Amino acid sequence: ITNPEVAPRLLWSFSDDNLGFTTSYPTPIRVGSKWFIVFGSGPDNYEATRDTAYGGSNRKASLYILNAADGTLAREFSMGAATHSFMAAPIAVDFDLATTVDGNGDILWTGEAIYIASDGCDAGQEGQVFRIKTNEDEDPNNWIKKVFFNPNHGSDHQHISTALSVAKDDEGRIWVYFGTGRFWSSLDRQSPYMDYQNAFYGIKEPVDANGTLTYKKVGTLSMEPL
Numbered sequence: 001i002t003n004p005e006v007a008p009r010l011l012w013s014f015s016d017d018n019l020g021f022t023t024s025y026p027t028p029i030r031v032g033s034k035w036f037i038v039f040g041s042g043p044d045n046y047e048a049t050r051d052t053a054y055g056g057s058n059r060k061a062s063l064y065i066l067n068a069a070d071g072t073l074a075r076e077f078s079m080g081a082a083t084h085s086f087m088a089a090p091i092a093v094d095f096d097l098a099t100t101v102d103g104n105g106d107i108l109w110t111g112e113a114i115y116i117a118s119d120g121c122d123a124g125q126e127g128q129v130f131r132i133k134t135n136e137d138e139d140p141n142n143w144i145k146k147v148f149f150n151p152n153h154g155s156d157h158q159h160i161s162t163a164l165s166v167a168k169d170d171e172g173r174i175w176v177y178f179g180t181g182r183f184w185s186s187l188d189r190q191s192p193y194m195d196y197q198n199a200f201y202g203i204k205e206p207v208d209a210n211g212t213l214t215y216k217k218v219g220t221l222s223m224e225p226l
Contacts, residue, residue, distance in 0.1 A: 012071030018062050020044045020086060025163070028068060029092035029111040032138040035068035038114055040079070040087020048086070048119070048184035054193050055159055055182065056084035056121030063087060063116060063132070065140045075140035080128055080147060085120030089163035095174060095213070110136050115148065117160035119182055124152050127160035127180055133215055149203055149218040151180060157196040174205040174213070 022042030029036050041064070043049070043057035050056040063077040079087060092111045114132040118125075131148040134140075151158045158180035165177040181198040182188055206216045 014064070014066060014071050014073075016041075016062075016064070016073075016076075018059055019064075020057065020059060021046070022086070023089075024087050024116075025089040027090045027092050027114070029114060029134070031110050031134045031136060031140075034138045036074060036140065037066045037068050037071075038090045038092065038116075039064055040090060040116055040118075043086045043184075046185075047187070048182070049187060050084040050121045053084075053121050054187050055119060055126055055157075056082075057086045058084060059086075061085040061087050061118055061120070063090070063130075063145070065143075075143070077132070077145050079116075079118060079130060079145070080125065082118065082120040082122040082125040082128070084122055085118045085125070088117045088119065088161050090114050090116035091164050091166060093166050093174075095168075110134070112136060115164045115166060115176060117162075117164060117178060119159040119161045119184075124154065125150070126152050126156070127158050128152070129160065129164065129176065129178065131215065144215075146215070147217055148176070149201070151199065151201065157193070158198055172211070173207070176203045176205065177201065 018041055020042035024040040026037045026039040041062040044059050050058055060083050061079040063079055065075040067074050093113050094109055095112045112134055117129045120126050128147055129149045131146055133144045135142055159182040160180050161182040167175050179200040203218050206214045208214050
């Protein structure tokens with residue numbers, strides 16, 4: 001808020017047929033000299049379920065990249081293979097926090113990645129963590145989406161409905177933290193759904209022998225009971 005004494009002015013609004021009842025908080029990211037707003041689609045009903053089935057939605061999840069200046073759509077990502085899912089809130093990350101100064105003396109920084117998780121009901125894809133690599137490119141059409149980690153294998157039923165957290169340790173390694181579980185509807189309080197095992201994860205971004213990020217998918221992890 002530049003001046004709290006002046007009434008705020010609406011810059012723009014956005015809607016889409018696939019947006020749904022999104023609870024995904026809009027997240028800003030700067031890449032090069034451009035600013036973008038990132039958020040995911042939501043379920044299409046108040047119970048956040050697929051018909052009467054536990055979890056998910058009656059649509060396929062999307063991730064929207066909007067130009068921050070005018071709200072126009074820069075790119076829409078179709079998220080994964082799950083056909084009945086919606087997205088949690090994203091987090092944008094500048095790994096090195098490096099800054100450069102342009103010809104006008106303005107400090108520039110750029111985000112290298114966006115992390116976002118999903119909640120769904122398709123077998124083996126109830127909850128997944130996605131990574132969007134920006135390649136430090138101002139054109140989102142050159143950004144790359146991949147699954148970073150999938151905690152579901154068989155009948156695990158681990159949904160992810162909250163934003164992730166990202167941190168850097170003393171050795172400069174990038175860690176991604178998140179917990180699984182959901183409490184959207186009355187079905188979430190009923191057996192067998194309330195009996196599914198959930199977990200809290202801390203995952204390191206893979207690096208090569210030189211310590212350079214490889215942006216590979218992380219494999220299966222053993223789950224310890226809470």
